[in-house]
Amino acid sequence: MSDNAATRPTAPTGPVPPVAPKHPTVRRFHGNDFSDDYEWMRDKTSRETLDYLEAENAYTDSVTAPLEGLREAIVEEMKTRVKQTDMSVPVRMGGHWYYARTREGSSYPLSCRLAVTPGADAWTPPVISDDESPAGEQVLLDQNVLAEGEEFFQIGCMSVTTSGDYLAYSTDTTGDERFTMHFKDLRSGDLLADELTGLFYGGGWVGEDYFFYVKCDQAWRPYSVWRHRMGTPQERDVCVFTEADEKFWVDVSTTRSEKYIVIEVGSKLTGEAHILEADNPTGQFRCVMERTPGVDYSVDHAVVRGDDRLVVVHNANGVNYEVAEGPVDGFTSIEELSVLVPHDDTVRIEGVDCFRDHLTLGYRKDAIGRIATMNLDPETGYTEFSEIPFDEELYTAGSGGNPEWDAPVIRLGYTSWITPNQVWDYRPATGEKTLLKQQEVGGGYNPDDYIAERMWATATDGTRIPVSVIRRKDVTLDTPRPVILYGYGSYEASNDPGFSVMGLSALNRGVVSVQAHVRGGGEMGRAWYDAGKMLSKTNTFDDFIAVADFLIEQGITTPELLAAEGASAGGLLMGAVANRGGDRFTAIAAIVPFVDPLTSMLMPELPLTVTEWEEWGDPLHDTTVYDYMRSYSPYENVTAKHYPDILAVTNINDTRVLYVEPAKWIAKLRATATGGQFLLKVRMAGGHGGVSGRYDKWRESAFAAAWLINKVTGKTS
Missing domain, CATH: 3.40.50.1820 (Alpha/Beta hydrolase fold, catalytic domain)
Structure with missing residues (x-):
């Protein structure tokens, strides 16, 4: 080997990273060029x-x-660790128990139901085998079949009518979160001709003749609520609410009592609610309280001593929110409401769920999310919230899967860093807590x-x-x-x-x-x-x-x-x-x-940008925000x-x-x-x-x- 060869640089070994071409463009804002x-x-x-x-x-x-x-x-x-053939704990809704099954080798779940057995305990879920389908089981949707031939598949919404006769479900096959809603007759198993395109997440039935849903604008902001009458084409659907302010999003749902339809309007800082009686779905929504900048509130329906009332969670009296109640006809200011849970600098109120006989309160204290319940007394009305206790220092507990207004039990979820997911039923009237299921973890896992x-x-x-x-x-x-x-x-x-x-x-x-x-x-x-x-x-x-x-x-x-x-x-x-x-x-x-982030927040035409200005700031119109975001x-x-x-x-x-x-x-x-x-x-x-x-x-x-x-x-x- 020559001296020159010996001193020649060694060629790099291993994979060589791609080098991106440079095609400079200049961004000019507030006197700054980038x-x-x-x-x-x-x-x-x-x-x-x-x-x-x-x-x-x-x-x-x-x-x-x-x-x-x-x-x-x-x-x-x-x-090895995941129980691949498994099922969720059945949830009671109307005359059926609803649950999901997973099967080993299948990527997606099956949505199933089983009729409530006459004479059985109305609120104790049936014990169903993970491996075998019980007699009378009905498969509502097999997502594996729906996903065949698709590179991507997800369900955005599943909603069954109160009667249990019809199912609405939305699908996304690209990952862009733009959904198509389908409708199925669960008695015959046939798909209905109705199909709604360009939808956001969610949506829900009002009776069996109407379905309410949300659409997005070009920036993918959910901004309008629509009413669809079954059996008619989407072109004849009626827009019942439009939010013009680009900082705000909208959502629509029915209260658990199924007595009211609620349109929620919100930004990062401000909230507003509109309601309408569900037995008058073609009527006009009324505003509960006109929005006030910086005041966020949400509502739910409760029946107290025989009267319809709104339970309101709001931040008007402190950043950690408080719980109050007021008339369903609405109110002009928070001061008109009666306080149920006052603001506390050490407790962050996260939400309230209303049932016929009790309320549940989600809140956060000492960096732990907690849950409490309040029984509604037929004579005196509201009582006091009482926290549901758990044993571990660091845990997460919350309510979920509770569709029934008159249920005497609350379905709870519980987990911790080392405790696999648990599902409980809790009876507010007695304080009794029953473990229904704990996630099985194979591979020799021992939390100890x-x-x-x-x-x-x-x-x-x-x-x-x-x-x-x-x-x-x-x-x-x-x-x-x-x-x-x-x-x-x-x-x-x-x-x-x-x-x-x-x-x-x-x-x-x-x-x-x-x-x-x-x-x-x-x-x-x-x-x-x-x-x-x-x-x-x-x-x-x-x-x-x-x-x-x-x-x-x-x-x-x-x-x-x-x-x-x-x-x-x-x-x-x-x-x-x-x-x-x-x-x-x-x-x-x-x-x-x-x-x-700065490039994105300077482009209001992008999805979510304007609604995000109350999170990051508005660098498009504010030099101080521009300079600050550019600094990080x-x-x-x-x-x-x-x-x-x-x-x-x-x-x-x-x-x-x-x-x-x-x-x-x-x-x-x-x-x-x-x-x-x-x-x-x-x-x-x-x-x-x-x-x-x-x-x-x-x-x-x-x-x-x-x-x-x-x-x-x-x-x-």
């Missing part, structure tokens, strides 16, 4: 865009090929082998941040451990305790799972949310970094053993943290990440420094966070950063929630899980 090299990727019909995305997928697949064994192991673990505990980190401004730490008991914290740190921190959404079958794959490989309950979420009440939005948004990012610093300072982990994960708005958190404190992490996974936008603040390895996962048909945001972000990271590996995985079918079908979802989740586990443990199996 040159965007990758905005051209927004055109997903362009051959150049599609070729680039396919090249990114090929590169990611090549780089992650050594993790195939780990991914397959995780999927097999899921199959795991521990979940609450710790507290301190932010730079002195705020105490709750931290949930979940681990195997044999994985002690007296030496640094591999850690995956999760966060969200937006929309007042809370990372509440919940059992994760997929999460066991990391825990059983020695990983400690940590949840950072940062500001912008709802764990500590409305003020906690307000302190992490708009012009306080950077608190969310600083809190997450403070939690990472806490874990490192306590010796629980090290930067080499610490990874982070977040999705959607949690992906914004990941992008901002990568810029502001990436040296704390070895890897970051960002799922459908909102990493180009992940895409616009990528700099020439070493970054942790980053994986971004997105979906081509996502209408909430467009694929272009992570695509641009990864391209800019690769072109600018001085170190770090950057991967983009684009699902070419599916929407914001990912792929459909449980087995495909397991594989999708296993992809990111395997990548993170490998980064903090080095394991490939």
Whole structure:
């Protein structure tokens, strides 16, 4: 070999990442210019865009090929742990018990029902075999049949008439969350000729002749309510309500009593309700109370001492809301109402459900979601709410699956970080609580082998941040451990305790799972949310970094053993943290990440943008907001420094966070950063929630899980 050959640079080995072409466009707002090299990727019909995305997928697949064994192991673990042939606990509605079945090998559930047996206990669900269908079982929908030949499939709404004779159900076969409503005669099994297209989620029957639903505008804002008369074409449907203000969305439903139809109108800050007697579906809705900026309220119907009343949850007297009651004819101000549960700075009221004989109250205290009940006394009316007790320190409990107005029982769900999902019946009149079902977890799972505990980190401004730490008991914290740190921190959404079958794959490989309950979420009440939005948004990012610093300072982990994960708005958190404190992490996974927020918030024609201005601020019309968002936008603040390895996962048909945001972000990271590996995985079918079908979802989740586990443990199996 010659001297020249010996000194010649060695050609790079391994997969070579694609290099995105730069086609600069200049964005000009408020006297500021921003040159965007990758905005051209927004055109997903362009051959150049599609070729680039396919090249990114090929590169990611090549780089992650050594993790195939780990991914397959995780999927097999899921199959072992999940009871694949199973059924839900039947829910009583009218003369039937309704439930869902899953069968091993099938990706989607079957929706079924069984007639209530005469003479049987009216409110004790029947015991039905998981493996065999009982005599008289009726399959209402087999989603596996409906999904045949589709790359993506999801149900948006299922609603049965009170008589039980007709079913309405909506479907989406692309992932763009635009639904088509179908109607089925459950007596004959035949589909009706009626079909409604271009619908949003939800919708409901009023009697058997009318169906109410919501449509969206071009920005995918649910803005109008429509009345469909069965047996007539959609072109003859009547628009009964339109909301012109682009900050507001609408929804329609009937009260549990089925006495009123309610149209809810809301923005991030303000609410309004309109009601109409259900026995007069072609009548005119009346406004309960005209909207007042900053006042949010919602209503439900209760019968108190024989009189129809509205139970109102509102924030007029404090950010954590209170519960009041008033007349069904409406009111002109909150001051006219009688207070049932006053505002409390330490208790966040989340909602009230009304039944014939009792009310249920959902609320949050000490970062835990709780539930209480109140019996309605026939003579004195309202009594006092009493909390339903549970044993664990960190848990989640809530009511659900309670369609019947006159039911003497409340169906409850319960879970924790280490307790699989449970279903209970609770009788408010007696306080009796009956366990109906606990999620069966195979693979030798024993909750006694795991521990979940609450710790507290301190932010730079002195705020105490709750931290949930979940681990195997044999994985002690007296030496640094591999850690995956999760966060969200937006929309007042809370990372509440919940059992994760997929999460066991990391825990059983020695990983400690940590949840950072940062500001912008709802764990500590409305003020906690307000302190992490708009012009306080950077608190969310600083809190997450403070939690990472806490874990490192306590010796629980090290930067080499610490990874982070977040999705959607949690992906914004990941992008901002990568810029502001990436040296704390070895890897970051960002799922459908909102990493180009300023560009999106400057485009009112995009889905959700205008309604989001009360979450992030309005940079289109406000220079202060523009400057603030530009200061933290992940895409616009990528700099020439070493970054942790980053994986971004997105979906081509996502209408909430467009694929272009992570695509641009990864391209800019690769072109600018001085170190770090950057991967983009684009699902070419599916929407914001990912792929459909449980087995495909397991594989999708296993992809990111395997990548993170490998980064903090080095394991490939």
